[in-house]
Amino acid sequence: MFAADHVLRVRMLYKLIFRVHRALPAELRILGDNYARDEFKRHKNCNPHEASIFLHEWTNYAINLAKQTKPLHQAKKKTVGKYLDPKMLDYMTDEQLVQLYELHKATSLQSDDPDQINVSDKNINDR
Template sequence: MRLSPRLLASPVITPFKPGQPSPRLAILPPIPLYRRLLRIHRKKLDPEERIMGDLYLKAEFRRHKDIDNPIHIIGFLTQWQQYGQMLEGDGWKEQKLDVELLDKMSDQQIGQLYELMQAIQQRGRDSADEEIEEGDLVKKAKE
């Protein structure tokens, strides 16, 4: 990504608060934004969520590093900055995906979202199975 004076604007530190419209953002440059998001993941996410989040974050930034279209760059950085502000707030786990945002997604994006949902559900089933097996082992040990 090529840097421009507009991308070098100072950051807005105000955390996201659910139910309030987000203030206009001064866009962070790519590398400071990337580092900030990794720090937020380290502070706010559980270990499993952090692994998945870090991998996705790294892949997306790598995938977009050679983009030259300023509109795409600004959109990309703005969305990631809003994501970071959302994580800094407290109500993000209860939020639902906005229908308008879902309507704007491409078929490929919806497919990725569906795959992510399936991976999360499978992970939940696997951990539930492990808990059941551990419970059975504890019962047998007590007998």
């Protein structure tokens, strides 16, 4: 029974994330959708402890993004996102740091052409 509940929770969260991404600008939506899809695939067979942490963090992400994309919040602040606590970098693996850097590069492009952002499904771990 636990496995069925877990699968249901994961599916609901996965769908929620994509629904919340609909409120993002097109470039960020594509980037966010691809990133979420890749992360959920990567963690498909993780151990229960990692799954608990994974679901907790993605749930917080979905809640924060939903709050930030509400029309009232957008009218007041016009911002989306949250700064990463620098202490979190100490807990990340080299692989995660590379992934974070790549994400930073992709979102920091100063271009009017959204097609220049590389949002392919390429797995950063394949490097």
